[in-house]
Amino acid sequence: MAKIAYYPGCSGLGTSVEYDSSTRAVCRALQVDLVDVEDWSCCGSSPAHTVNHVLSAALSARNLAQVEGMGLDQVATPCPSCLTNLRTAAHKMAHQDFRDQVNALLDIPCRTNVETKSVLQVFDEQVDPQLILSKVVNPLTGIKIACYYGCIMNRPPVLMRFDDHENPMAMDRLMCALGAEVLPFPLKVECCGASYGIPRGDIVARLSGKLLDAARRLGADCLVTACPLCQMNLDLRQGQINRALGENFQMPVFYYTQLMGYALGLDRTELGLNKLCVDPHRVLGKIKQPVPVK
Amino acid sequence: MSPQNIRELRIVGFLCNWCSYGGADTAGVGRFVQPTDLRIIRVPCSGRIDPLFIVRAFMNGADGVLVSGCHPRDCHYAEGNFYARRRLEMLKRFLPITGIDNRRFEYTWVSASEGQRWQHVVTEFTRGIHTLGPAPSFNPVSETEWNKLAVQASEGQGCPCHG
Amino acid sequence: MQTFDLTTADQDFIAEVESRSHQNLKTCYQCGNCTAGCPYTFAYDYSVSQIMRLIQAGQKEAVLQSRSLWLCGSCQSCTTRCPNLIDVALVMDVCRHMAREAGYATERAVKVFVDSFLKSVERHGRAYEMGLMVAYMTRSGRIFTDVDLAPTALMRGKLPFKPHPVQGREQVARIFERFRQGGING
Amino acid sequence: MRIGVFICHCGSNIAGTVDCPKVAAKALTYPDVVFSTDTMYACSEPGQDGIIAAVKEQQLDGVVVASCTPRMHEQTFRRAVERAGLNRYMFEMANIREHVSWIGKIMEDNTIKAQELVRMAVEKLRRNRPLIPKRFETVKRVLVIGGGVAGIQAALDCADGGQEVVLIEREQSIGGKMAKLDKTFPTVDCSSCVLGPKMVDIAQHPKITLYACAEVESVGGYVGNFHITIRRKATYVDWNVCNGCGLCLEKCPSHKHPDPFNENLCTAPSINIPFPQAIPKKAAINPQSCLKLTQGKCGICATVCPLKCIDYEQKDELVDVDVGAVIVATGYDLFDWHKYPQYGQGRYPDIITSMQYERLLSASGPTGGQIKRPSDGKEPKNIVFIQCVGSRDRSVDRPYCSGFCCMYTAKQAILTKDHLPDSQSFVFYMDIRSPGKLYDEFTRRAMEEYGAHYVRGRVSMIYPQDDKLLVRGADTLAGTQVEVQADLVVLAVGAEAAAGAAQLGEKLRVCPDQYGFFVESHPKLKPVETNTAGVYLAGACQGPKDIPASVSQGSAAAAKVLGLLSKKELESDPAVARVNQPRCVGCGKCIQTCPFGAIKEVADRFGNPKAEVIDTVCQGCGICTVTCPQGAIQLEHFTDNQILAEVQALCPPKIFANYE
Ligand SMILES: Cc1cc2nc3c(=O)[nH]c(=O)nc-3n(C[C@H](O)[C@H](O)[C@H](O)COP(=O)(O)OP(=O)(O)OC[C@H]3O[C@@H](n4cnc5c(N)ncnc54)[C@H](O)[C@@H]3O)c2cc1C
Ligand SMILES: Cc1cc2nc3c(=O)[nH]c(=O)nc-3n(C[C@H](O)[C@H](O)[C@H](O)COP(=O)(O)OP(=O)(O)OC[C@H]3O[C@@H](n4cnc5c(N)ncnc54)[C@H](O)[C@@H]3O)c2cc1C
Ligand code: SF4
Numbered sequence A: 001m002a003k004i005a006y007y008p009g010c011s012g013l014g015t016s017v018e019y020d021s022s023t024r025a026v027c028r029a030l031q032v033d034l035v036d037v038e039d040w041s042c043c044g045s046s047p048a049h050t051v052n053h054v055l056s057a058a059l060s061a062r063n064l065a066q067v068e069g070m071g072l073d074q075v076a077t078p079c080p081s082c083l084t085n086l087r088t089a090a091h092k093m094a095h096q097d098f099r100d101q102v103n104a105l106l107d108i109p110c111r112t113n114v115e116t117k118s119v120l121q122v123f124d125e126q127v128d129p130q131l132i133l134s135k136v137v138n139p140l141t142g143i144k145i146a147c148y149y150g151c152i153m154n155r156p157p158v159l160m161r162f163d164d165h166e167n168p169m170a171m172d173r174l175m176c177a178l179g180a181e182v183l184p185f186p187l188k189v190e191c192c193g194a195s196y197g198i199p200r201g202d203i204v205a206r207l208s209g210k211l212l213d214a215a216r217r218l219g220a221d222c223l224v225t226a227c228p229l230c231q232m233n234l235d236l237r238q239g240q241i242n243r244a245l246g247e248n249f250q251m252p253v254f255y256y257t258q259l260m261g262y263a264l265g266l267d268r269t270e271l272g273l274n275k276l277c278v279d280p281h282r283v284l285g286k287i288k289q290p291v292p293v294k
Numbered sequence B: 001m002s003p004q005n006i007r008e009l010r011i012v013g014f015l016c017n018w019c020s021y022g023g024a025d026t027a028g029v030g031r032f033v034q035p036t037d038l039r040i041i042r043v044p045c046s047g048r049i050d051p052l053f054i055v056r057a058f059m060n061g062a063d064g065v066l067v068s069g070c071h072p073r074d075c076h077y078a079e080g081n082f083y084a085r086r087r088l089e090m091l092k093r094f095l096p097i098t099g100i101d102n103r104r105f106e107y108t109w110v111s112a113s114e115g116q117r118w119q120h121v122v123t124e125f126t127r128g129i130h131t132l133g134p135a136p137s138f139n140p141v142s143e144t145e146w147n148k149l150a151v152q153a154s155e156g157q158g159c160p161c162h163g
Numbered sequence C: 001m002q003t004f005d006l007t008t009a010d011q012d013f014i015a016e017v018e019s020r021s022h023q024n025l026k027t028c029y030q031c032g033n034c035t036a037g038c039p040y041t042f043a044y045d046y047s048v049s050q051i052m053r054l055i056q057a058g059q060k061e062a063v064l065q066s067r068s069l070w071l072c073g074s075c076q077s078c079t080t081r082c083p084n085l086i087d088v089a090l091v092m093d094v095c096r097h098m099a100r101e102a103g104y105a106t107e108r109a110v111k112v113f114v115d116s117f118l119k120s121v122e123r124h125g126r127a128y129e130m131g132l133m134v135a136y137m138t139r140s141g142r143i144f145t146d147v148d149l150a151p152t153a154l155m156r157g158k159l160p161f162k163p164h165p166v167q168g169r170e171q172v173a174r175i176f177e178r179f180r181q182g183g184i185n186g
Numbered sequence D: 001m002r003i004g005v006f007i008c009h010c011g012s013n014i015a016g017t018v019d020c021p022k023v024a025a026k027a028l029t030y031p032d033v034v035f036s037t038d039t040m041y042a043c044s045e046p047g048q049d050g051i052i053a054a055v056k057e058q059q060l061d062g063v064v065v066a067s068c069t070p071r072m073h074e075q076t077f078r079r080a081v082e083r084a085g086l087n088r089y090m091f092e093m094a095n096i097r098e099h100v101s102w103i104g105k106i107m108e109d110n111t112i113k114a115q116e117l118v119r120m121a122v123e124k125l126r127r128n129r130p131l132i133p134k135r136f137e138t139v140k141r142v143l144v145i146g147g148g149v150a151g152i153q154a155a156l157d158c159a160d161g162g163q164e165v166v167l168i169e170r171e172q173s174i175g176g177k178m179a180k181l182d183k184t185f186p187t188v189d190c191s192s193c194v195l196g197p198k199m200v201d202i203a204q205h206p207k208i209t210l211y212a213c214a215e216v217e218s219v220g221g222y223v224g225n226f227h228i229t230i231r232r233k234a235t236y237v238d239w240n241v242c243n244g245c246g247l248c249l250e251k252c253p254s255h256k257h258p259d260p261f262n263e264n265l266c267t268a269p270s271i272n273i274p275f276p277q278a279i280p281k282k283a284a285i286n287p288q289s290c291l292k293l294t295q296g297k298c299g300i301c302a303t304v305c306p307l308k309c310i311d312y313e314q315k316d317e318l319v320d321v322d323v324g325a326v327i328v329a330t331g332y333d334l335f336d337w338h339k340y341p342q343y344g345q346g347r348y349p350d351i352i353t354s355m356q357y358e359r360l361l362s363a364s365g366p367t368g369g370q371i372k373r374p375s376d377g378k379e380p381k382n383i384v385f386i387q388c389v390g391s392r393d394r395s396v397d398r399p400y401c402s403g404f405c406c407m408y409t410a411k412q413a414i415l416t417k418d419h420l421p422d423s424q425s426f427v428f429y430m431d432i433r434s435p436g437k438l439y440d441e442f443t444r445r446a447m448e449e450y451g452a453h454y455v456r457g458r459v460s461m462i463y464p465q466d467d468k469l470l471v472r473g474a475d476t477l478a479g480t481q482v483e484v485q486a487d488l489v490v491l492a493v494g495a496e497a498a499a500g501a502a503q504l505g506e507k508l509r510v511c512p513d514q515y516g517f518f519v520e521s522h523p524k525l526k527p528v529e530t531n532t533a534g535v536y537l538a539g540a541c542q543g544p545k546d547i548p549a550s551v552s553q554g555s556a557a558a559a560k561v562l563g564l565l566s567k568k569e570l571e572s573d574p575a576v577a578r579v580n581q582p583r584c585v586g587c588g589k590c591i592q593t594c595p596f597g598a599i600k601e602v603a604d605r606f607g608n609p610k611a612e613v614i615d616t617v618c619q620g621c622g623i624c625t626v627t628c629p630q631g632a633i634q635l636e637h638f639t640d641n642q643i644l645a646e647v648q649a650l651c652p653p654k655i656f657a658n659y660e
C-alpha cells in the first residue's frame, strides 16, 4: 500500500495517547504504511470554526500544505474532529475566493490536492479483510459490544462521503470480523456533548449519560469508540456522569484500535489498556480463550 | 458601440409547439421574468427545424439562435427530436466554416412543465450572447459566392445538415 | 415574552446571514426537524428551528443574544436531516461568529474556553491541555472545574505537564496575527 | 391581401406593460395590413364580435390577433374568423402575453417586442392559404387503462353511455388501491362495500371487456382510430374455465412468498386469488415462486383443480383492438420510505406504512381486522402517525403535497380509537390539508372526539428502546423537542407516479411532468384532456387525488369521450404534409423518416416513383419536409416559405435580396 501521511491530532499527545499508540501498532501489523506529518500543528479542533471559518481553515490548511510538501496525497487521522476540520478546509478551499483568503494567512500556500480520510476508512476500504482475519490470534468471542461512531465521523454526508450517515457499519464489520458479538446500537451517531465537558459539564453528563444508558439497556459489556473526545466524555467523565445522574455506570469504553490490537495479539503496552479510566479487565476477562487448533 | 451599451440584441428562438413553447408559456404564467431580446417562432416539432432557417437568421444578422424541443423520448411525434438533435449537432460543427461563431447557436430541451428551466435557459443564453456582443456584420467572400453556397445548401448538396 | 415588530425586520441582518452562510433561509418552512434531532435542545433558550425563524423575521438582537448559539455542538444532525437541504449547523456557526463580532457572549464560560484553547494553540502551535485548563480556570474564575478528574488523568499520563514543541509554531502564531489584522469575515 | 390586426389588452395583463395602441398603430405600416385596432378582451363576446364586424366591413381576408398564447385561444379565434366567413387558417396569433407582457418589465422593450411579433404574424399570414379538413369516421370503442376506482368509473360511464369499452388492468384484479383500504374518509364507510358493487358491474356489463394481468404493448393510429396491441400475461390458468373455487390455493405447498395485496404483511400461495371480492375471480400462478414452473416439481394444483384449467405451458398472448379514444387511469404508487435512513430502513418491524396499516385495520386483512404489531403480535397502546413522509421534502425530490395523507391519517386515528379504546394516537404533521366538503370537520373530529394528539412538527429519528420505539420529534408550537415511547409507528407515505408510467406515456405520447405524473392539456380548462387528441386522463395518474376527485375525473373523462364519439365523423387537421409531385424525384427519403408511416410510394403516369402523403395518418410534424433534398414535400401551414418569412420579419435581409 502507498504511504499515507498520518496526522495524530493534539489529543494523541495527551488525553488519547492510547488511541494514538494503538492505532500505530495496528497499522503496522496490517501493513498500513503511515508517515507522520512533518511538524504538524493543531487543526483548530472544535473551537476554531466557532470563531471564524477562514481562521479555522488556515489552521487546518497549514497541515495539508505540510502533507503536500512531503509529496503525499492522502492523510489519515484517527480523530473525527481533525478529520472534519481538514476535510472542511479542503472542501471550502475549492472556491477560489475562500482559498485566497486562507492562503493569505499562511506562510506556505495550500493547494488542497490532499485527501483526508479517517484511519477507520482506510481500514474499511484499503485493507483486505482476509488479511485481518488471518492475523487474529485472540478472537473477541464472548463479549457483547456497542459501536459508537460519534456525530461527525459520517456527517454531514455530502462532506464526509463515507459509510451510512445514520447507521454506519464500518466499525461493526471490523469488530464482527474479530469475533465480537456486535449489538445494534441505535445511537451510533448521536452527539456525546462534544467539547462542552469543561464549560458545561452538565450537558455532557446528560448526553453521554444517554449513550451509556442505551448501551446498558442493550446489554452491552462495553462501548467501542473512534473519537478521542467521545472516549474522554464517556470514560474519564463516567464518574461525573454517575454523580450528576445518580447512576452507577461501570461501562468500559475502548478505542476500536485497542480491541483490534488485542485481537491481533499485539504488545499490550502499545495498546494502553491501562490508560482507560473504567477498568476494562473484567470485560476482557469474559473473552473466551481460543481453543488451540491442532 | 460597445456591447454594454446595447440593451437588446437580436435573438431568434425556434420552439416546438408541444414542449418548449408550452414551457415558455408556463414561464409566462409563472411570471418568471426574462430578458426581452428573444423572439420565438413556433414550429410543430423540433424535427421541423431546417438548419437553413438558422443559417438564414445568422446571415440576416441575428446575434444568436436558440432551439428548444421536447426532452429525448418525450417527443410528441415519437422521434422528431432525435432527427433534430442530429441535424443541429451537425449544424453546430458546420457554422464555423461559414464564419459564424457557433457559441451564438444553442439547442436544448425544455418540457411544457419546466417554466423555471425555460427562464434559466433564456437568461443564460441571452447573457452569453451579450458577452459575445453583436454579431460582426457578415463579410462573405463574395456575395455571388454566398448565394451559390446558399442555393447549394438549400438543395441538400454540400450541406452536411441534411439527412 | 417579547413582542417582535415584524415591520422593522432587519433586512440587512437576514442578507448577511444568508450571504455568509450561502444558504437560502427562505426555504425553511419550520418543520422542526432540526429541533427534533438536536441533542442540545434541552439546554437551548431558543430551539434551533426558532433561531431559523427569528432570522427569517430579521430579529437580529434576539438571535445574537441567544445562548443557543454558544451551546450548539456542531453535531450536524440538523444539517443532515433538513428536508430543505439547509446547512443549519453552518447557519448556527455564522450566527455565532456574528454574535462574537458584535461582542456578545451569553454563555461566557464557553467563550472563555474557546478563547483559552485558541490562545494555547497560538502560543504553542498545538493544544496544550494542562496550560489550557489553567488558563480556563483562572479566566473563568471556575477554579474547581474538573479538579476531580485531574488525578485520574495525571496518573494515566494523559495530562502532560509540558507543551509539545512545534518548530513551526511561529507560522501558526502568524496565522493568528494576520487574521487579527485582516478583519476577515468567513 | 387585406389583413386586419387586433391587439388585445387582456385587461391590464397585457396593457399593463405593453403600449397596445402603439402596437396597433405600428401594425398599420406593415404590408397588406388595412385595419388595425386594440381591444379590451379579444376573446370575450364583444371582442369576437368586433373581429367579425371588422372582417365584414373592411373585407378582410386574413386576421392577426396579438394576445395570449395560441395554446389558449387559437381555436376560439379560428372559430370566430370562420363565423365571419373566412377559412380558419387565414388567421395568425402573436403571443404578447405569456411571451411578452408577463415576462418583461420594461414597457418600451415590451412594446417593441410585441410589434415585431405582430409583424412576424403578418408576414406568415401573407403566405397562408385556406386549408380544408378531411372528414373521417371514428371507431366506437374506448380503451380504459388501469382498473382503479377512476378507471372503473370511467369504464362504467362510457359503457352506460352506449360505447364499447375495453378495460385493461395490470394486476390480477381490478380495484386498485381502494380495494386494499378498510374504510374511507370522510364518511368512514367500508371501502369494499362501496367499491365491490361497481367491480361486479364491470364484470357483468355487456359492453365491457375486461382484461386483467394485461398491459398495453403498443399504440398506433390517431384520435378516432387507435390501433392498440394488448399483452395478456400468462397466468397458467385457463380463465375461460376457472370458476374461482379456490381449491388449488388450499393445496399449494409453496405458500411462503410475500403477499403483495396484503402489503407483504403475510404470505400467499403460489397459485392465488388476491382477495375474496376479486374481479375477475380467477386463480393465477406466480411464476417466480411456483415449484412446478421454477423447478419442474409439484403440479399439485393441476391434480386438485376440478375443472382442469391449469396450464403450465401457457404463454403471453397479444390481442389487437381498435378504439376511438383512450382513457389513462393508471393511478399512483407509494413513496419508498427506506430513503429515510433515520427511520431505520426496515430494521425495525414495528415501523409500517399507512397502506400496511389499512390492511391491519381491514376485517379481510391478515389479522382479521385486529391491530397487532408485526414484531410480537401484541396490541399497541401508543401509536405514532407521521405525516408527509416522502412529500413536501426537497431532499428526496418530492416537494409536492400528496393531498390525501392528512385525511387518511385522521381516518386511521379515528379507526384506531374504535378498534382499541385504550390506545393513544399521536399525529406528527406539518400542516393539515383538508379543504374538501366536510373534510376539516373530519380532522377536527379526530382531535376533539377521538382524542388524537396532534403535534406540529417533523420526526427526526426513531430508534428502539427496550420493546418500544422511541420517536423523537419537535412540537414547533411549543417550541420544543418531544419524545414518544411508541408501540407502533405508521408512516403516511406520499404518492408518486405509478411504476411504468413513463413507458406508457411514451407509447401514448402523453407527457409526464417532472415527477412522472401525466400532464393535462390545461390545468384549469382542460384537466382531463392531454396534448394528444383522443387520449384522456382520470384519477391519480395525473397527480395525487383522493377517491371523490378520482371518481369525478373518471366521469369527466368519460363525458369527454362520449362527446367525442357522439360525432359521426371527425375532421382531420389539414395542416399535413403535401408533395409537389413534379419536384419529387422519388428518392424515398421522406418515406424512411416519417415516424408514422404516413407517406407511401406511388407511380406517376410515366411510371416514375413519387411520394404521396396519407392525409389521415400524417400527424403534421414536418420531419419529412426537412429531410427532402428537393424541398418537394412541404408541411402545410408551416412551409419553408412561411417559416422563412417569419425569420426575415425578425431579421431583415442584409446582404442579398430574398431569394425565395
Ligand atoms: C393508506 C391510504 C389510505 C387512503 N384512504 C383514502 C380514503 O379513505 N378516502 C379517499 O378518498 N382516498 C383514500 N386514499 C387515496 C386513494 O387510494 C386514491 O384516491 C385512489 O386509489 C386513486 O384511484 P386511481 O384509480 O386513480 O388509482 P389506483 O387506485 O392506483 O388504481 C390504478 C390502477 O391502475 C393499474 N395500473 C397501473 N399501471 C398500469 C398499467 N401500465 N397498465 C394497466 N394497469 C395499470 C393499477 O394496477 C391499479 O389497479 C388512500 C390512500 C392511501 C395510500
Ligand atoms: C377572491 C377569490 C379568488 C379566487 N381565485 C381563484 C383562482 O385564482 N383560481 C381558482 O381556480 N379559483 C379561484 N377562486 C374560486 C373560483 O371563484 C371558483 O372555483 C369558481 O368560480 C367556481 O365556479 P362555479 O361555476 O362553480 O360557480 P360560480 O362562479 O359561483 O358561478 C355560479 C353562477 O350561477 C349563477 N346562479 C346562482 N344561482 C342561480 C340560480 N338560482 N339560477 C340561475 N343562476 C344562478 C350565479 O349568478 C353565477 O353566475 C377564487 C374565489 C374567490 C372568492
Ligand atoms: S429542518 Fe430545515 S426546514 Fe425544518 S425547521 Fe429546521 S431549518 Fe427549517
Ligand code: SF4
Residues within 6 Å of the ligand: C034, C037, C038, C039, C040, C041, C048, C071, C072, C073, C074, C075, C076, C077, C078, C079, C088, C089, C092
Ligand atoms: S449542529 Fe448544533 S443546532 Fe444542529 S443539531 Fe447539532 S447541536 Fe443542534
Ligand code: SF4
Residues within 6 Å of the ligand: D008, D009, D010, D011, D013, D014, D040, D041, D042, D043, D044, D067, D068, D069, D072, D073, D097
Ligand atoms: S384573448 Fe387571451 S389575452 Fe386577450 S383577453 Fe382573452 S385571454 Fe386575455
Ligand code: SF4
Residues within 6 Å of the ligand: D237, D241, D242, D243, D244, D245, D246, D247, D248, D249, D282, D283, D304, D305, D306, D307, D308, D309, D310
Ligand atoms: S384453478 Fe381450478 S381449483 Fe383453482 S380456483 Fe380455478 S377452478 Fe378452482
Ligand code: SF4
Residues within 6 Å of the ligand: D251, D252, D253, D254, D270, D271, D285, D286, D289, D290, D291, D292, D293, D297, D298, D299, D300, D301, D302
Ligand atoms: S404447481 Fe406451483 S402453484 Fe401449483 S400447487 Fe405446485 S407450487 Fe403451487
Ligand code: SF4
Residues within 6 Å of the ligand: D387, D388, D389, D391, D392, D400, D401, D402, D403, D404, D405, D406, D407, D431, D432, D433, D492, D494
Ligand atoms: S396531504 Fe398532508 S400529510 Fe399528505 S403531503 Fe400534504 S400535508 Fe403532508
Ligand code: SF4
Residues within 6 Å of the ligand: D576, D577, D593, D594, D595, D596, D597, D598, D599, D613, D617, D618, D619, D620, D621, D622, D623, D624, D625, D635
Ligand atoms: S409531416 Fe411528414 S413526417 Fe410528419 S407525419 Fe406527416 S408525412 Fe410523416
Ligand code: SF4
Residues within 6 Å of the ligand: D579, D583, D584, D585, D586, D587, D588, D589, D590, D591, D610, D611, D627, D628, D629, D630, D631, D632, D633
Ligand atoms: S424526400 Fe422529397 S424527393 Fe424524396 S421521395 Fe420524398 S418528397 Fe420525393
